[in-house]
Amino acid sequence: MSAILPPSERLWWKTPISGQEWTWIGIAFVWAMIMFVMMVYWHINGKQNLSNEVYKTTTEMFTAKTEAFVKENTIRTETDQQIPVAKPNAKGEAFLLARLWAWYPILELEAGKTYKIHLSSVDYNHGFSLQPTNINIQVIPGYEHVVKMTPTKAGTYAIVCNEYCGIGHHTMLGRIYVK
Template identity: 70%
Template sequence: MSAIHPPAERLWWKHPLDRVEGTWIVIAFVWCMVMFFMMVYWHVYGKQNLSTETYKTTPDKFTAKAQAVVDKYTVRTETEQKVPVVAPPEGSDVYLVARLWSWWPILELEKGKTYKLHLTALDYNHGFSLQPSNLNIQVVPGYEHVVKVTPNQSGTFSIVCNEYCGINHHTMVGRIYVK
């Protein structure tokens, strides 16, 4: 007998299962089924998944739409870079552009009113993380992500890029004001 060439009759599926081994297989299978059905349950009833729409777009098309909204609804500018603050009416399409290393423009929304937030990246993958509300979306170039948002509390919210996008990634922050 050799350790390199085991006998042909030692095939694993021909040996009976040990009781402990069978118990662990059953436990693992039951746990897998519990986890599977919990994922389905939370998707349907958990209210944790964003209902987003995604469309293909180009940087030029999206920038033109965003610029039109900025031109129409700008109320003031902020920061050294003169970033426009946009205050659209309820039900409006609001555009937010991610590019190295900024979010443009700053949004000013009203509490309890619904808006359609359109997001895209012009250059690299970026992460849209709205703090402290824990809204999190990966923003991909060439795709327009549309999310219906209804702010339910007033305040200043930070937009943080949570997808590493380069050397100044840590400075890529934006704002949303809710009145």
């Protein structure tokens, strides 16, 4: 039998499965079960998968929350566009808004403290990829994602949009400073 030529018998699916094929089906099934169990194990003990909360919201509500957060917590502005740099509020919450083609505002965190970062988009699907760490979340309009994070090392971390969001996608970068 060849993969290029049509099957010699019209009802090829009624042909009995050979022993070698059963062996490969068994190996594939066992491997799938191992990976299924490992997904649960990695999620609980691996600490590389984020457990984030997601809430339904509107773009207007989240934009208002973000603007209120920026108004109360801005410590300075940066870049040519005068993007505000904000510290989290007293409860350790910060808001990040994704919109064509920017992350707003820039956040300044302290190493060793745990924060809840609220993420949402006002226009299209965007990707929140925090570099060089392994945090990667799809940010969808109409949903507020709450991510718990505890930065351990000081430095400047880049936020990269990894979901194509239009012609200016390549310029959609943000920053998080850790002091």
